[in-house]
Amino acid sequence: MEISTLIQRVRQASSPAELLQAVQALAASQDAQALPVLIEVLGYNNPAVAGLALQSLIAWGEPAVLPLLANLDGYNYGARAYSVRALAALGDARALAVLVAAAETDFAPSVRRAALKGLGRLYAAGPESIGACLRQVVQDEDWSIRYAAVVSLEALARQPEAQAEATQLLTQLADHDPEPVLQARALLALQRAQQPSATCA
Numbered sequence: 001m002e003i004s005t006l007i008q009r010v011r012q013a014s015s016p017a018e019l020l021q022a023v024q025a026l027a028a029s030q031d032a033q034a035l036p037v038l039i040e041v042l043g044y045n046n047p048a049v050a051g052l053a054l055q056s057l058i059a060w061g062e063p064a065v066l067p068l069l070a071n072l073d074g075y076n077y078g079a080r081a082y083s084v085r086a087l088a089a090l091g092d093a094r095a096l097a098v099l100v101a102a103a104e105t106d107f108a109p110s111v112r113r114a115a116l117k118g119l120g121r122l123y124a125a126g127p128e129s130i131g132a133c134l135r136q137v138v139q140d141e142d143w144s145i146r147y148a149a150v151v152s153l154e155a156l157a158r159q160p161e162a163q164a165e166a167t168q169l170l171t172q173l174a175d176h177d178p179e180p181v182l183q184a185r186a187l188l189a190l191q192r193a194q195q196p197s198a199t200c201a
Contacts, residue, residue, distance in 0.1 A: 088118020120155025
């Protein structure tokens with residue numbers, strides 16, 4: 001089926017089930033023309049469809065980075081959160097400035113959390129900006145933001161060039177954070193950082 005037809009099916013779907021099938025077919029096409037439409041779908045307010053589009057964008061890898069950066073939704077924070085999650089998963093240095101800005105200043109906590117979780121993979125591309133960002137957010141009033149920072153700090157604590165600062169910030173959270181659950185998560189991160197095969201979550 002031609003890519004134009006697949007795109008038309010997505011935009012003309014008349015039910016959630018039909019939309020899901022159309023997005024599945026579009027994602028399977030492996031045609032670069034599908035990328036902007038998959039990004040558009042992130043804002044359709046349909047979690048199943050958005051999740052499918054997200055996984056497809058991540059699977060595309062490097063070719064998806066520039067379209068994602070060019071089409072960040074400044075108005076729909078749900079769509080923006082999905083896009084930031086994709087960029088965080090892709091770990092491309094070209095997304096560094098966007099992720100740092102989102103982590104520090106986005107009004108939507110979901111966007112900030114998504115950005116924070118991706119910073120640990122990009123440390124080498126911007127150690128100063130990422131370090132400054134994490135030092136700021138570990139003091140954020142929103143505990144969920146601090147929790148997301150712990151995930152990133154755990155990844156950094158496994159990297160020799162970032163280990164000292166990451167360990168210091170994790171220890172600070174483990175010892176002094178007002179939320180017991182976050183203290184426990186920071187302590188777990190410190191323990192996991194000594195086990196390279198452990199998975200951050």
